[in-house]
Amino acid sequence: MIVLMIDVKSLLVLAVVTIILISCARIISKGVHGDKLLLTPYPCVNVEEFQSLIADPNVQLLDVRTQEEFDEGHIAGALLVDVNDSAFVEKAIAVLDVNRHVAVYCRSGRRSARAASLLTENHFKVTNLNGGVMAWQDAGKTLIK
Numbered sequence: 001m002i003v004l005m006i007d008v009k010s011l012l013v014l015a016v017v018t019i020i021l022i023s024c025a026r027i028i029s030k031g032v033h034g035d036k037l038l039l040t041p042y043p044c045v046n047v048e049e050f051q052s053l054i055a056d057p058n059v060q061l062l063d064v065r066t067q068e069e070f071d072e073g074h075i076a077g078a079l080l081v082d083v084n085d086s087a088f089v090e091k092a093i094a095v096l097d098v099n100r101h102v103a104v105y106c107r108s109g110r111r112s113a114r115a116a117s118l119l120t121e122n123h124f125k126v127t128n129l130n131g132g133v134m135a136w137q138d139a140g141k142t143l144i145k
Contacts, residue, residue: 040113040128041117042120044113044127045129046131046135047129047136047141050127051141053103054075054103056101058101059102059103060079060096060097060103061105062078062096062102062115063075063079063081064081064105064106064111065080065082066084071145073143073144075133083112084111092119092124096119096124103126104116104119105128107132107133108131108133108134109128109130109135110132111132113128
């Protein structure tokens, strides 16, 4: 039989570390892309949560796909800034208010995750749509052409 001896000081340190980790976990949101679990500094939400978020008139809706993809169909009220544009950050800063929340999406969620990271690095509060427009349409939501 193995007896584990832990003194009070060790228990206290363990408790403090646990509290710190739990606090950090609240800041870091889980986002799922394909079969990978990603830890992100911004929330990744499902279609229903995203739809509730963008119903708030203070939330800025950002599509980060190409102009062609946007023209094929986008979520009503979306602004367009292509994340693949080398000047993405500068263009996003020019059209977005850093003091207002940004809801971001793309086709599948991968490009918008990259955009969300870039925007977060530039002090924006961002939420990403898991699954992008594909998930939006799969949930029966409409797009504007």
